[in-house]
Structure formats: structure tokens, C-alpha cells
Amino acid sequence: MTQTLIEQYIEINPKVMMGKPVIKDTRMTVELILEKLANGESIEMILEEHPRLIKDHIYAALAFAVSSLKGELLIPTAA
Numbered sequence: 001m002t003q004t005l006i007e008q009y010i011e012i013n014p015k016v017m018m019g020k021p022v023i024k025d026t027r028m029t030v031e032l033i034l035e036k037l038a039n040g041e042s043i044e045m046i047l048e049e050h051p052r053l054i055k056d057h058i059y060a061a062l063a064f065a066v067s068s069l070k071g072e073l074l075i076p077t078a079a
Contacts, residue, residue: 003063003067005056005059005060005063006060006063006064006067008024008056008060009023009024009056009057009060010022010023010024010030010060010061010064011023011024011025017029021064023053023057023060023061026052026053028050028052028053028057030061030064030065033046033057033058033061034061034062034065037058037062043055043058046058
């Protein structure tokens with residue numbers, strides 16, 4: 001499930017946000033989502049502030065971070 005969320009919602013494209021991982025079809029970086037959560041913002045607050053996001057985007061960002069820390073991350077990059 002975790003890898004599926006990452007593959008479905010996270011993209012790394014050198015032409016978008018300098019290659020940082022982002023939510024697909026947005027310029028919302030995984031880093032920004034994690035920073036907001038670390039600063040105490042709730043998922044609901046983030047979704048209200050960024051109406052294009054859905055809850056699974058937040059979960060995908062968290063899954064991406066976990067996979068990155070485990071060293072198990074496999075994510076396709078844009079061509």
C-alpha cells in the first residue's frame with residue numbers, strides 16, 4: 001500500500017521545483033507537507049489551505065519520507 005501511494009501521487013521531475021519530490025500535477029513539495037505537519041498543522045488544516053490536495057496526498061508524502069529513511073525508495077522519474 002505504501003509504495004502504491006508513492007507511485008500514484010509522488011513525482012520527481014527535474015523540471016518541477018528543481019527535482020524535489022512533489023505531489024503529481026502540483027508544485028506542492030513533499031518537504032512542505034512534512035514541514036507543515038512538523039509545525040503542528042493538522043491534515044485538515046493543510047487540506048483547507050490547499051484545496052487541490054486530498055488526504056491520500058498527505059499520506060503519500062509521509063510514506064515517501066518513511067521509505068526514504070529506510071533506504072527502500074524506488075520511484076520513477078519523469079522522462
